[in-house]
Amino acid sequence: MTHTLRLTPDCLRRTCDPKHFDFITTEELPEPEEIVGQDRALEAIRVGVGIGHDGYNLFVLGPTGAGKRTVLERIIGARAKAEHAPDGWCYVNDFEQPHKPHALRLPPGRATTLHHEMDQLVEELKVVIPATFESDSYRAQAERIDTEFNERHERAFAALGDEAQRHNVALIRTPMGFSLAPMHGGETLNEEQYEALPPNERAAIEASIGGLKEQLEKLLRQVPVWHKERRERIRSLNREVALAAVSHLVDDVKRDFTDLPLVMAYLDAVQLDVLDNVDAFRKTPEGEMPAGDSVFSRYRVNVLLDQEAAMGAPVVFQDFPSYQNLIGRVEHRAMFGTLVTDFTLIKPGDLHRANGGYLLLEMDKVLRQPFAWEALKRALFKREVRIESLAEMFSMVSTVSLEPEPIALDVKVVLFGDRWLYYMLYELDPDFAQLFKVPADFEDDLPRDGANHARYARLVASVARSHGLLPLSRDAVMRVVEQQARNAGDAEKLSLHMRTLADLLREADFHARDRQAQAVERQDVVRAIAAQLARHDRVREHLREAMLRGTLLIDTDGARAGQVNGLWVTQFGGAAFGQPARITARTHLGEGEVVDIQREAKLGGNIHSKAVMTLAAYLTARYSSTQPPCLAASLTFEQTYGEVEGDSASVAELCALVSSLSDVPIKQSLAVTGSINQYGEVQAIGGVNEKIEGFFDLCAARGLTGEQGVVIPRANIKHLMLREDVVEAAAAGRFHVYAVASADEAIELLTGVPAGVADAQGVFAPDSVNARVCAKLATYAAARRAFAQPMRAMMLRHKWHAAANSYSRASAKPHKGDRDE
Structure with missing residues (x-):
């Protein structure tokens, strides 16, 4: 009845047919026209990258080392170069609310231009403003205002002094201010002389001094008003002079941004703020900008993202996707024992850098970083990047901080991960399916036939060239193909695990170079395979x-x-x-x-x-x-x-x-x-x-x-x-x-x-x-029945005796009627 099959040697190992490999070395083979064996994944990538609606982000499934990242970088890199560069983003100071920096969106390359022109504007203002205020024209106008004030001051006090003399009272100016003293015959009297005067004269002088004192106090109260008026006139003069010096410089900057209303409004605010803080420019030595001086840094432009139009869309891969690396951070500097900050210390995250382009992340690394996954989901749902400090969110520190205006987000996120990770997130995180609608599932292997043998040979040639390895002979490629079938665990498949393939080719290249060969031969591949096994052979x-x-x-x-x-x-x-x-x-x-x-x-x-x-x-x-x-x-x-x-x-x-x-x-x-x-x-x-x-x-x-x-x-x-x-x-x-x-x-x-x-x-x-x-089970069954019969009889006897005893006890009990009698 047996149908047992003793396998012949050709069933134990499927070797390559040389007719499928029509080359001498891989130098003759061109690059593959497509990604070998990944048609399903490539179609998913095409759909995911092409649809611009919310949620059509990609999750690339497959084991680590399958070449997912290399394929995606190649495909997305080529697509990104053909796309338009995204708008640039920068933060500028909000002069009314400095703790809430304002975000400006500018066409590609314009944010950097604004940054340089604002730096140049500040440098020019630091030269032009002091020079303007040192001019003869400004000094003459300022001296005229000072002279007018001084003359008014002197006239008022001179008139009061003349009136005091008419009443035999002297108006005396001392370092401590003004005082009134009695006079007689044009001379100021001391206390003894004053006491020697007749009572009626003393009374008249005292009455005069009382009236003059009221006038003096009224005049002294008027002096601060004159000072304020003088300051206002000086300030008005300063604004006029500064405006003349500043306006044409700001207008020069405006000429480059007339098509951007938000930038024009910002430059108007800059001009007004410079006029309000013109004294800071006057006090600064020419050509010097003190480090950390907020008066000047407030006019700077903090560029987060900007690239030339010819550069295409950005492609960013983050190997350490922490919370701050993703959404950015606000740095602080120590000043007089306190941590302070301003909008120039806002640092962009990868979402900023990838805005308008593509962000590639390893999913397991995202999940290992606290709050990173939630921050990424929140940014994708709201389509904006809001920089928030974790320490401040959880009240862990008390420092001066900022509330930067959020930046609009338009990014395609590509996550890489194992299949179990994708399915786990799909089941456990309800947000995941809404945000990552397109899975690109990379195949683990390729059907093994003549056509795919030829395609795989071109893949081997491409990997060897990309890593700068020696070309492989036909026999070497055949041995590599056989080993990749072994790695697939199936004689009818070829493994598409790129890391394993690249490692094998690199080690075979090492052995070929060790014997000073010009090409990798079959023996080099065999030695590489044997060496890989020997390194892990101790336990076996x-x-x-x-x-x-x-x-x-x-x-x-x-x-x-x-x-x-x-x-x-x-x-x-x-x-x-x-x-x-x-x-x-x-x-x-x-x-x-x-x-x-x-x-x-x-x-x-x-x-x-x-x-x-x-x-x-x-x-x-x-x-x-x-x-x-x-x-x-x-x-x-x-x-x-x-x-x-x-x-x-x-x-x-x-x-x-x-x-x-x-x-x-x-x-x-x-x-x-x-x-x-x-x-x-x-x-x-x-x-x-x-x-x-x-x-x-x-x-x-x-x-x-x-x-x-x-x-x-x-x-x-x-x-x-x-x-x-x-x-x-x-x-x-x-x-x-x-x-x-x-x-x-x-x-x-x-x-x-x-x-x-x-x-x-x-x-x-x-x-x-x-x-x-x-027969053995029948023996067991007979033994069990033989053992069960006496046991059954014993159990029956036990039940009969138990029933009899129960009946006897019931019969021995008195009836209810007997007890009544």
Whole structure:
């Protein structure tokens, strides 16, 4: 009945057909006309980049190292160069509310022009204004105002002094101000002389002094008014003089921005503020601008984004997308022990730099930065960038800060991430689907056929050229293609993981240059592959050594009932390798329970536990469909001390159980891998190449006998890309690879005994494995019935006595009527 297939060498490794490669070296090959194998992703990118509506941002799916960023930078870079450069943005001072800087939007290149012209304007004002105020014309006008004030002052006090003399009172000017003193005969009297005067004269003088004092106080109150008037006239003169000096300079700047009303309004405000602060320019030495002087920095222009029209749209990639790197920040400077700031200390973020263009971000890095993801979403939803300090938002600091006007945002965001990250965000973050409507899912592999062989060769040539590597010969390219099929885990596919491809080409180039070759040959690729494996081989070698020394018990000859060699794959530091593991089963009379020791010890994963329950269901349906289950069994992976996960050992576990039940030994020269379903069909598993090679390496170290081999699912034949030494051993008949499709095929191959086919009554052929299993289960069932009959009789007797005792106790109780009597 067997349909077991012993695989021929050509099934174990699919080599390249030389007719698909019509070149001598890759120097002859042109660049690929398109991105190889990524048609779906390219169409998604075209749609996502082309639609300008809200939410049509891109999320590029695929594993790290798949070349997503390189492809996007190439596509978006070419598109950005063909687009118009975005408008520039700058912050300027709001002279009425300095803590709320005003944002100006200007055509490309104009913000930088405004910045330079404003700096030049300030420099010119610092020269022109002092020179204007030092001119003879200004001095003459200022002196005229001063003279007029002084004359008015002197006339007023002279008139008061003359009137005082007429009343025999002297008006005396002292360093402390003015005072009034009595006079007689034109001379000022001292106190004794004043006391010697007749009383009537003293009374007259005192009355005069009282009246004059009121006039003096009134006159002294008038003096500040005159001073204010003088200052106003001087200020008015200064404004007139400054306006004459400033207006033509500001007009020169305005001529370049007459088409921008907001800039014109800003320049008008600058002119008014300069006139209000003209004294600051007069006090500044010529050509000197004190560092940190806000009087002059208030006229500067802080450019956030500006580029020439010929440069196209910006493309920004941020490798550290922190909150501040994304939205910008307001810096502070220390001054007299206090942190202060102004609008010139506003620093742009990547959203500012990418405004009008494209921003590329790694999604996992965005999520690792506190508040970065929320800030990005808020900016995209509101279509504006608002600079806010986290420290101020959470009241962590108390410093002088700003509230910059938000800047309108028009950016296409491209996120890169693994597939699990995309699907997790899609399910858990309701905002994600609204903002990133276009997933660009990069393919992991490429179908392997003649046309794609040629395309892949051009891809290899392109990667080699882009990294400055030696050209590859045809044989070298063929070996690279075969290795990329191995990396894809499928003989019918080619891996599109660009980092793996580039690493292989670089290392092959190293070996070719080491032997001073002009081109990379097949031997260089082989050496590079071997070196990559050797760097990660320490753990595998230690495990194989433990098996050879008998520390880990793995048999590769003989036969044992209830014991089978399973296969597992482990991965360390990017390198995967396979190893055999002993799986044992014990069976006895029970109630149909299969105990998974790994699960009971909490060393079994969910998938492994599911696989054990599946094979238990298969056993019950296959052998106990007409009688109650009477089997108890236990399964375990011997000498494993970590978690066992996956279902690829379920065929091996089933064979161990069947062997234990039938007492038919299993050949230890064979190892088996595969998953089983409830109908006994063997299903495909992963890591088939590594698993075969792991058992082969152990057998080769002990010596190949021609009896050893591995049993795999038939569905895995298309995945085989075994090492060349394994293929050579199979071709020489020293090692074998078998493919099976059912549990019976695997059992028959492992035991060498026919599995047996059931007839119409469900009876298996005599001496078959299945017949022996049924016989053992029948024995268990008979033993269970024999044990159950006396137990049932004992239980019946126990129930009869219990009922009799209950009746006796009830009869002994007095009736209600008896108690009444």
